[in-house]
Amino acid sequence: MLDLATRVYNHNFRIDPIIRSLLDTDFYKLLMAQTIFRRHRDLPVTFGIKNRSPAIRIADEIDEGELRAQLDHARSLRLTRGEATWLRGNSFYGKRQMFASEFTDWLEGFRLPPYELEKRDGQYVLTFHGPWIETTLWEVPALAILNELRSRATLNGMGKFELQVLYARAMTRVWEKIERLKRLPDLSIADFGTRRRHGFLWQDWCVQAMQEGLGGAFLGTSNCLIAQRREVEAVGTNAHELPMVYSALANDDAALAKAPYEVLADWQQDYEGNLLVALPDTYGTTGFLADAPDWLTAWTGIRIDSKDPIEGGEEAIRFWESRGSDPREKLAIFSDGLDIADIERIHAHFHGRLRIGYGWGTLLTNDFRRFMPDKRLDPISIVCKVIEADGRPTVKISDNPSKAQGPAAEVERYKRVFGVGEQAAQPVLV
Amino acid sequence: MLDLATRVYNHNFRIDPIIRSLLDTDFYKLLMAQTIFRRHRDLPVTFGIKNRSPAIRIADEIDEGELRAQLDHARSLRLTRGEATWLRGNSFYGKRQMFASEFTDWLEGFRLPPYELEKRDGQYVLTFHGPWIETTLWEVPALAILNELRSRATLNGMGKFELQVLYARAMTRVWEKIERLKRLPDLSIADFGTRRRHGFLWQDWCVQAMQEGLGGAFLGTSNCLIAQRREVEAVGTNAHELPMVYSALANDDAALAKAPYEVLADWQQDYEGNLLVALPDTYGTTGFLADAPDWLTAWTGIRIDSKDPIEGGEEAIRFWESRGSDPREKLAIFSDGLDIADIERIHAHFHGRLRIGYGWGTLLTNDFRRFMPDKRLDPISIVCKVIEADGRPTVKISDNPSKAQGPAAEVERYKRVFGVGEQAAQPVLV
Structure with a gap:
């Protein structure tokens, strides 16, 4: 039987919106937003898109009118009552009331701020200027x-x-x-694939397939909307933008050297337990761990991102051992461009030596590689980064020079302050 | 939006019927039925199921109650007005009014006759006794x-x-x-996969995929219901049951030797053009062609079934050449358990030397091989054959002794009458 009402209702759609809810975002953006809300909400920052696969001329592939229509539609969204209720009533990482009512009240009134868009050399220059608390939610x-x-x-x-x-x-x-993941003992894996997904419905499918296929080994998804709808855990850690902004605000080298740890000091005021996972690679993992304060040893774990995962995991083990902690009680979260073979290799190497978690992103939710002869469905490495804070450029170095960002002079200063030596560049797939 | 009416209506289903229309059958059954209707409609015959994969204990896999419910449901069906209209108004093989009104009038009143069902040694013994015109439509x-x-x-x-x-x-x-078929020049291929399909909806999907993927190289489907719904050609030839029954009716060896040609003489009274495709292997292709009357040379083609396809095609070419016909104007239809590699091999061998058609059956509509570890979704070789006509056993020899059927003494007599020598057995997959 034909559902006449649905057919007729569907005639009213002007576009097929990609973003249909403000919860269709990564959980860690909300965690970071609350930290920003409490301390730096009005700080003026700029976020900008960067396509790290410049051979892909996105502006030739995507129509500007359609892009504007989608961005405008996202700007029309408000948190619904049910969504706000979920944020208030749900438990995250086993904890109730993770979000303070001041923050959720603010979020209920929030709309995404204006954007600036132009085309340049086959790329879209898409930037977001404004208070950190607003612009961060565009990423x-x-x-x-x-x-x-x-x-x-x-x-x-x-x-x-x-x-x-x-x-x-x-x-x-x-x-x-x-099916290959099922064979890994003590697996704990989460979907981190929102930002570079093939599409919303596809991510939603992948999450459900992981639920059915992996059962308890599937920890949850970083996507809040899918977590709400599919009744799975919303998961996440924190990202480079926090140390990048804190560092940009530092007025001298001494303050700069302390900035990444100040982020963590603020973070542990706001969160606890499994949310105490440090991201050490913003200005080089080795220096960060060497200079880390002792209280960081009490944290639950470390996220290993831009460094080769085996090397990064070994470094984490050495760090915990040097500080008198048992690595088997510590959590290492691997999350950089992982595919199944990487996960198997990491698991074979570290299982039994660490608690391991995987944040599986683009190659879960957008692995359409080789399905089209001209690679047009292959995922690309595109990011949206904070590039300026309070009028100063931000800097990211990481453990992989292919991911470095910022003006050359500033990059050199940061390298000096953080004692970053020679780094081996690795290809950035996604 | 929920379609309430559909949901509530669906509550009324007692079973999910497999056969939902009398047109959900192979087109050649209707062609043969019309020939039977005109000449032998009341002849008492028996059809019976034979599982040529006896290691598969079907009666352990399928519930008897469900089987009876499905067979009973099929018995409740009558040709609908629209279905009768399609048979009357559609053109088949370019010809209007393929079916005489006496036949379609009869078919409108037809219901499938009773069945007999018992279990024996893990198999279902399912038989249909009655007038040929009725029982033939159970197959x-x-x-x-x-x-x-x-x-x-x-x-x-x-x-x-x-x-x-x-x-x-x-x-x-x-x-x-x-995608592999697309590469074959001058391809002409049809779906012959009704009887051993995975399921109706799956066959329907396969036909639509062939339509989209192959365009004009997809000739049509043997399934009348799908041909009607998808507006593609209904295609088919004729089957072993005709010579098997005609032969069983022969009163002596001389009459037996003529019987297979009498089938064709009747057939060409009823049909013309691309329907004049002889099936020569019922009692051995070699003898059949050697003794064939000259008028058979005027027929459009030959279906190559139980013989190795390369050997069978070469034999057909020799036959036409020996009778002064140009094989490039003749049609060879290959139809025995074909898979893509067979089709490619046959095409590479014969393209340019013959007009070629493929009747692609089980390995189009039921290739789920190796998807389950225990082969439980692999297709099996199950047939429904006429086993008795007018109280006498029927015999099939074919070019592959693995497909022979009938009492041993009768098989020996037929072999003698038709001059069948040594035959090489080939495995029967489907």
Whole structure:
């Protein structure tokens, strides 16, 4: 039977919106937002898109009018009553009332701020100026919109069965990865794939497949909307933007050297337990751990991001051992461009020596590689980073020079202050 | 929006019927039925199921109550007005009014006759006794019911995503075959996969995928219901039951030797053009062609079934050449357990030397091989054959002794009458 009402209602859609909820974002953005809200809410910052795969001319692939329509639609969204209720009433990481009522009250009134968009050399220059608490919330929806518009542009014009088989192949690929994951003892893995996903519905499918396929070994998703709808855990840690802004605010080298630890000091005022996972690589992991205060040893774990995962894990073990902690009680979260073979390799290497968690992102939610002959469905490395804070440029160095960001002179100063030596560049896939 | 009416209506289903229309059968059954209707409609015959994969204990896999419910439901069906209209108004093989009004009038009043069912040694003994015109129409629905019930029994209890990925894998497999078929020049291929299909909806999917993927190289489907709904050609030839019954009716060896040609003489009174495709292997292709009357040379082609396809095609070419015909104007239809590699091999061998058609059956509509570790979704070789006509046993020899059927003494007599020598057995997959 035809559902007449649905058919007629569907005639009213002006666009097919990519972002349909302010909860369609990563959980760690909300955790960071609360920390920002308490301390730096009005600080003026600038976020900007950067395509680290410049050979891909996104502005030739995606229509500017469609991009504006999607960004404008995202700006029309407000937290719904049910969404606010979920944030207030749900328990996160086993804790109730993770978010203070001042913050959720503010979030209920929030809309995404204006954006600036222009085309340059086949790329979109998309920037967000304004208070940190507002602009920070653009990162994930802006990236998700760009990535999904790129998928849609590629899929446009394909036949019905060609499309169905494309998704059949993608489903098979994800499921075969899940079948390999099932064999890993004591697995704990989460979906971190919101920002560079193929599309919302596809991420939602991947999460459900992980739920069914992995059961308790699937920890949850970073996507708040999917976590709410599928009744799984919302998970996340924290990101480079915190030390990048704190460091930009430092007035001299001595303050700069302390800035990354100040982030963590603030963070542990706000959160506890499994949320006490440090991200040590913003200005080089080795120096960060060497100079880390003793209280960091009490934290639950470390996220290993831009460094080779085996090397990064070994370094973490050495760090905990040198501080008298048992690494087997510590958590290492691996999260940089992981695919199934990386996860297997890391697991074989570290299982039994550490508590291990995986944040599986782009190659869970956007692995359409080789399905189109011209790579047009391959994921690209596109980021949305804070580039300026209070009028000063931000700097990121990380453990992989391919991911460095900031004016050259500032990068050199940071390297000196943080004692960053020679680094081996590694390719950035996603 | 929820379609309340659909949800509530669905509560009324007692079973999920496998056969929902009398048109859900192979087109050649209707062609043969019309020939039977005109000449032998009341001849008492017996059809029986034979599982040529006896290691598969179907009666342990399929519940008897469910089997009876499905067979009973098929018996409740009548041709609908629109279905009768399609038979009357559609053109088949370019010809209007393929079916005489006496036949379609009769078919409108037809219901499938009673069946007899018992279990023996892990198999179902399912037989149909009665007038040839009625019992012949059980073959395809009975097989489709047994095969789909077997699929359902295996899929029962699987998770939602496990199921989705199973179908994703099957879709990918079919599509990859279609992509290989696209590369074959002058391809002409049809779906012959009704009887041993995984399920009706799956066959319907396969036909649509062939439509989209192959365009004009997809000739059509043997399934009348799908041909009607998807507006593609209904295609088919004729089957062993005609010469088997005609031969059983022969009163002596001389009459027996003529029987297979009498079938064709009757057939060409009823049909013309591309329907004049002879099936020469019932009692051995070599002898059949050697003794064939000259008028058979004027026929459009030959279906190559139980013989090795390369050998069978070469034999057909020699036959036409020996009778002064140009094989490039003749049609060879290959149809025995074909998979993509067979089709490619046959095409590479014969393209340019013959007009070629492929009747692609089980390995189009039921290739779920290796998707389950215990082969429970692999297709089996199950047939429904006429075993008795007018109180006498029927005999089939074919070019592959693994497919022979009938009492040993009768088989020996037929071999003598038709001059069948040594035959090499080939495995029967489907």
